[in-house]
Amino acid sequence: PxxxxxxxxxxxxxxxxxxxxxxxxxxxxxxxxxxxxxxxxxxxxxxxxxxxxxxxxxxxxxxxxxxxxxxxxxxxxxxxxxSQSAANKPAATLTASNTIIPAGGSVTLTCSVGGSAGWKFDLLRQETVYLYTTQPIRTSEPDAVLSISYGGVYSCRGGRGDPVFYTETSDKVTIWKSASNNPRATLTARDTIIPVGGSVTLLCSVDVGEGWKIYWYRNSYHLPWNIINDGILWVSDEGVYSCRGGRGDPVFYTEYSTNVTIHKTGKPVLSVSPSWLSPGASVTLSCEVKPQDAGWRFFWYKAVPHPSSRYYIYELLANTTNGTEQNSYIINGPTHTAGYKCRAGRGEPLNYTDYSEPKFVWSADPRPAASLSVNPDRVQHLYSDPLSLSCEGNSAEWRVMRFAGLLPCCSILGEMNGSTSTIKRSWSDSGVYWCESGSGEFSNAVNIT
The missing domain is CATH 2.60.40.10 (Immunoglobulins)
Known part of the structure; x- marks a missing residue:
């Protein structure tokens, strides 16, 4: 055998x-x-x-x-x-010989999976930019080079083996069909992401002849102005933009340009895991920004309590001055309560997003430089029972903070003076409580119900 x-x-x-x-x-x-x-x-x-x-x-x-x-x-x-050497699932790559099908002609699409063999290819087509379902139109093609003669939004994937193992689907490629031999306008964007408080520049040109006026469109609606000579439009609103040229009386129009989708930068969302520390554990910070496009660099900050301000100042984490390409960052073995923020940037020079809302990692360790204790010392309290919070450490100024999960961050419950200070009150809100010192330290955190 x-x-x-x-x-x-x-x-x-x-x-x-x-x-x-x-x-x-x-x-x-x-x-x-x-x-x-x-x-x-x-x-x-x-x-x-x-x-x-x-x-x-x-x-x-x-x-x-x-x-x-x-x-x-x-x-x-x-x-x-x-030997156990299986790699993560690969992604297919789709390239096009041209994105515009000439009148009576076709374009060539090539699907590939780098560094491996044995694949057959499925070609997928999305009928319009407004219809998000994608249907396979040609399946199990042994040849990775496919010729098409009709427009649409295309992607592909590879498959091999029994049962069939599929790659990740490729990025989408939009193919446009020319309705005639009329000249076509060309639209380009210097960036597709509008920075915070800024704009992006669109350039539209007609390569054939002279004397063209440029007509601009957003989400298929005509914008109420024409750029006569340089074909430059600054936009601060997101949407799907296109243009075309026109000249003469009556006006003779070129074909429309391809569409360019412009997005606004959203505020990043930061998540931390785990939110409560255990000895020796690492903490993962994840920064999600929309649109989830290529080219982002991510910047990570630690919150530092500021004695003269109700807010925090933020310091870049070590070794992240130039940002990271990955949208996650691991902190190994933290031991103290800490707050974090993130933001993203892209382009040259960098256009930054807003900062995320701060997120906290809580530590129950009672031995940091600043210490919080609760009297009576229990987790659950009755509404009618008064309780006191005591802050102790090498500082003469304290403030008591609470995070109740309803607001983006935190609320200040009171301020104290002295190396050992106590606030006595009756509270009706559950939440996580901690102290912050005037020297920029966090105490342990206590979860009170």
Whole structure:
């Protein structure tokens, strides 16, 4: 007997099925029962051994043997060694020879999956920019080069194996069909993201002839002005923009340009995990910004209490002066309560988003430089019971803070003076309580119900 891989792909991806086949030379036409090693797996009795790389660890050495009429083949097979090296699911890439189909012609789309082989390709088409469902129009194409003659929003994916393992779908490519041989306007954008308080520049031109006026459109509606000469438009409102040229009386129009979608930068949303610290744990900060487009760099800040302000000042975290390409940042082994913010930037020079709302990571460690204690010392209190909060540490100024989960950040409950200070009040709000010192320190946090 001999063991072979059913495919010869140099790279296996996580989630694919690896199939080993046992072949007994000279045993064709006979009814064999197969035995596989190692036997600590749920190994089959057939001549195929399928292993799902997403749910099973498949490192090891494999052999097979056969049995016919209760008589075993004398020898075991060769040894097939597999190592656990499955990579994350790849993404397909779609490129177009042109984004405009000439009258009576076609354009060529090429779908590829880098660094691997054995793929067949599905071509997907979204009928319009307003219809978000994408349907496969040509499936299991062995050739990655496909010719199309009608417009639409296209994407592709690769598939291989049995059962079929699919790549991530490629980014979308918009193909436009020219209705005639009329000249066409060309629209370009210096950026597609409007920075905070700013604008982006659109350029529209007609390469054929002279004397064109430029007509601008947003979300298919004509904008009430024309740019006569330079074809430059500054926009501060998001939308889908296009343009065309016109000249003469009556006006002769060019074809419309392709659409360019302009987005406004939204305020980032910061999340922290976990929100309560345990000894030795790391904390992951995640910064989500819309639109989730390429080219963002992310900047990470730590909150520092400011004694002369009701707000925080924010300091860049170590080694993040130039930002990070990833939208997540890991802090290893923090021990104290701390607040964080993030923002994103792109372009040259950088256009920044707003700062996110602050998010806190809470520590119950009672031994930081500043310490908070509650009297009576219990988690749950009755509405009618008064309680006192005491702040202690190397500071003469304190403020007591509460985060109740209803507001973006926090509220100041009171201010104290002295190295040991106490506030006595009756509260009716549950939340997380902590103290902040005039020297910029956070106390431990206490969750009160």
């Amino acid at each position: 001999s063991v072979t891989l059913q495919h010869n792909w140099p790279q296996i991806y996580r989630g694919e099925t690896v199939t080993l086949r046992c072949e007994i030379q000279g045993g064709e036409g006979s009814q064999w029962t197969y035995e596989w090693r190692p036997t600590n797996r749920n190994s089959p009795s057939s001549n195929e051994f399928k292993i799902n790389t997403d749910t099973e660890s498949y490192s090891g050495e494999y052999q097979c043997s056969g049995r016919r009429n209760n008589q075993a083949v004398k020898n075991n097979s060769n040894t097939m060694s597999l």
